[in-house]
Amino acid sequence: MESGYHIVVCGSLVPDPLQTLEPDVGPKGPALKNEMVLPSVLDPWAAHALYEAAHLAKEYAGSKVWLVSVGPKQRLQQLMMTVAQKAPFSFVPVDGSASGFCDPFETATALANAIGAIPDLDRSRLLLFGGYASASRDAGVTLQVVGEMLGITEVFLAVDSLSVSENGEISLLERVEGGNYLFSECDCPPLVVGWATGHLPEPPNNPQIGMANMRSIMPALQKAPQVQVGAEGVSFAKVELPQQQRTTRIVKDVPVEQIAGEIVAWIRG
C-alpha cells in the first residue's frame, strides 16, 4: 500500500500588510486602492499551512504537497518567486480574482473544482489545509465550504498543532476561548485543517528548491484555467476599514516584560 499523505493547501495572495490599505470603489465594485500594483504576499495563515504541510510531507515518506490558489495569473507568478523557494510542492493555479470582496462561496467552488481535477489525488490520504483566517477577506467559511463540496466532514479550525501517532491516528489542537486548546483525535484522513499560526518558523528562501519547483510551476501557470469569481449582484452599502488607533512610538532596548506591561496598562485604561 502506498504511504504518506496527499496534502492540498489552499492559499492565495493578499496585499503586503505593510501597505496602506484603503477601500475604494472601482469599476467592478469595491476594491482596495491601487490593489493591482501593491506588492503582495502569500496570505499569512495559508503560508503557515504550507510550511506545516511541507514539514509533514518531509516526515512521512511518499507524501506530496499541492498549493491551490485562485488569483490573477501574473501576480501569482510573481508570488511564486518567493513562495516556491520555501518548500517543494506542485502548484495548481486558477486565474481569477483574489480580492477580499469576492463571495467566498464562489472562491470555494473554484477551489473545489481545481482540487477535484488534480490527477492521482488519493482522497483516502487527503489532508486539506488552509488558513482558518485570511489577511484579505477573513470570511471564515471558505475552507469549510471547500471541504463540504469535496465531501470531507472532519473539519478542524484554528489549528496550532497536528501530530500523528505510530498507528496513524491524527491528533489536533484547535484554539478555543481563553487561550485554551481543544484536543481532538481522528482515525484517518480525509480531513480539513484550517491553520492558525502553527509552531514552525518561516523557512529560509532557497533558490535551489525554487528552481526545482519552477519546472512544473511555469507550465501550470500557462495552463491555468480562468474562472469568474466575484460578487456579482451583491451591492455593498458601505465599505470601511475597521476602526483602529495607531500610535507608533519607536523605542530601543526595552525589555519584553515592560512592553507587555505597558500594553496591559493601556488596555485597562
Added chain:
Amino acid sequence: MLSSANGDSVMKTLPGDEIRQVQWRFSDRFDLQMLVQSARSVARGLVARLVASGARNTHEWTEEKAQMLTAFDEAGITSVFMDPEDGGYIEGPKNFALALLAFELAWVDGGAATGSLAGNLALEPIKEKGTEQQRSHYMKLCVPPAPGDTRKAWRGAFALTEPIPYVGVDTGVLGGKVGIARWNDGEEPILHVEKRGRFITNMGFANFVCAAVDSDDPRIKGSCMVILEEGDPGVFDRGTPTKKLVHQLSSTTDPVFSLDIPASRIIGGYSVKDGVIVPQWNHSQIIESVFRRTRVTVGLMTSAKLLSAIEPVIRYQRGRFRGGASGAEGTPRHDLGLQMKEDPLHRLIDVWATGEASASLGFATARLFDEFDPLERETERLLGDLNVAPGRAQMRTMMEAQKRAIQFLEESAKPESGRYSTGVASLPDDTLVRFAITDAITNVLCPATKLWNTGHGANMMREAVSLMGGYGITEDCPGFLGMKWMDAQLEATYEGPEAVQRRQLSVTMANELFLTIFRGWIREMRGIASEYPETGACTLASAMELWLWSLTYLLEGKDADGRPLFKDQRQGVTFPMADALSWLLASRCQILDTIELAARGAERGLDAEALPGYVRFFSDLCHVQAARAAGETSRVCSLLVYGYNRHPGWKDEGACLTDEELVSAESLIPGSAAGVAGTADSIGADGTRATKAGPCAGHEGLETFQRLQKRLHACLSGSALAKDRAARALTSVSIPEALDYPA
C-alpha cells in the same frame, strides 16, 4: 507600445519588482527573480537586525556577524558564483546575477554585500585563470554543504594591497615575494612566500588567500598569484582588524604570511624553461580579468543605497509636522509635511534620478559581461585553432578585427542599411568582430560604472542624508542613510579608487572603435527622441555630440604653450572628460531602460492601468538626468576647450579695436559701435580701456563648438518642467506604512 508622453498618468505606488524586472531585463529569468527574493530576505532580515542592534559598532569579526555567512549559504547566496557542476545552480555567466545580489544586500548594508562578494573575489582569479584542477578543487571546497552534510565550507580572501609604500592603486610595485625553498630532482618545487597585506577583506576567517607576489629568485620568472592555505607550514597570521569607519559588518585585517607552498599553487600553473619556473599568468593579467568584472558589482552597491533612500525620505517628509499643534489631519501641513516645499522635492528627484541612472548603467554593464564571457572564451579558442600565438601576432589579428568592426559599424550607420541598434545581438557572425566590439564597450562601461556610480553616488548620498535633517546623521535614521553615505566612500575607493577608473577611461574612451560605437549611440538617442521625446534623449544626444567634438579637439589640440592636451600625464584634461562621459553613459542606459518599460511593459504583463504612470514618471526622471548630464558635459567641455588658451591682454597685438576702427565700424553698421563699446573691447586714443582682464577672448576654430553648445543649451527646454512634474508625483505616490526592515 506606450508613448512616454502618455497623458497625465501619475505613478500610484513605488515601483515594485515587476517594474524592475522589465527595466533591468530579467522578467524571464526566474532563477534571478528568486535569487533577488532570497537575498532580500537575508538583507532585510538578519542583516538589518544586526545593523539595528549595533553590530557595526565593533571592528572585530564577531560570532554575531558570522551568522551572516551561514545565512548566505542557506539562502543560496554563496553558491550563486558556482557552476552547476561545482554545486551551484545558475547556468552560464553570472555577472548579472552577482550584480543583483550585491544590489539587494547593499540596499541594507554595504559591509554585508562586501563580505559576500569578497568570497567571490577570492575565487575569481582561480575561476578566470586557474587550471582546471585548481578550479574544481577550490570551487568544491567553497560550495556550501548540503543539508545534513557536516563538511565546513571554505572561505577565501584576495590579497593584493600591501602596506605603504607598496601596491595600492597602482598594481605595479609588489612588495610580496616568492622564491624557491626546495626543488628536488623530479619533484614538485616548494615555494617560499613572503606577503603582507593591508585592508584584506574576509581575512578574519578566510581559510585560503589568493595573493599577488613577485619573484625574488632568478629561478622564477616575473610575478604571479599564488594560493595560500591556512595550515601551510609557516606563518599564517590574520593580523589586526582594520579600524574602519564603514562597512563594519565585513571583516578586514592586515595579515602577514610567511609560508612554504607547492608550486602547483601558482594560479594558472607554470612551465619550466631552462630550469626557470614560468608562471602561465603574471599577477597583472589575473588582476585585470578579475577587477574587470567585480568592479561593476561595487558600482551597483552605491546605486542600491540611493534608491533605498527614496522611501524613508518620502515618509520623513510627509510625517514631519504630524502630531503638532497646528496642522490637523487633512490639512496639507499634516498630509504633505515638508513636501509642501519645492526644494526638498526637487532634491529628492535628483537623488532618485541619479539612483536610476546608476542602476541602469551598472546592470547594463553586468548584462554585457554575461555576453562577453562566452565570447571571450570562444575568441581564445578560435585564436588557438588559428594558431595565433599570444603577443604580437595576436595583437595584429585583433587590430584587423577592430578594423573590420569599424567598417561594419560604419556600413550599418548608413540609412539604407536598415540597422538601428548597436546591440550585440545585431552584430555579424564574425566572432572576432563581436569580441572586439563588446570588448571596446566593456572597457569603457566597467570603469564608468565604478567611477560614476560610487563617486557621484557618494555625493548624492550626502544629499539624501541632508533631506532627513538631523535624523539623517543618527544611528536611528530609517534606512541607515548616514551609514550608507560613509559606506559609499569606501565603494569609491576599494577595488581601485576613482583615479584608477579615470586613468583606464582616458585610454579606452579614445579608442577608435569605441568612438565609432559612440557615434552610433548618438544616432540611437536621436532615433529614440523622435519616438519618446519626453525622455530627454535629444538633450542627451546633443550633449554626446558636444563631448565627442571636444574629445576630438583635445586629442589633437595643444595648450597656449604648444603642449599637447590629451596625454596620459595631463590628468587635468583626461580625467574630467572621463567624468563627463560617465554622466552621459549613465543617462543613456537610464533612457534605454525606460523605453524598455514603455515598449514591453504591457507584453510582460504589467498592469495596463498603472503602466502609463510609471512610464511618465521614469521618462521625467530621464529628462532631469539627461539635463544634468548635459550641463555637466557643457561645463567640463567649455572649461577644457577654452581653458588652455591664454586670455588676451590689452597689450597683445591685434587684441582689440582702436577708437578709429570703432568709428568706421559704426559707419558700416549703425549701432555696432555701441555693441562693441558695450563689451568695451576698445582702447581709447588716450589709452583708456574698460576695467576687466583684457579684451574678450576670441573663438577662432571653435565655431562648431559654440554652435553645438548653443544647441545643447536650447535642448534643455522642458527639462525643468519634467522635474516639476516628477516632483508633483512624489507628493501623491503611495508608500507603505513602514519600512520593511528595522532601523
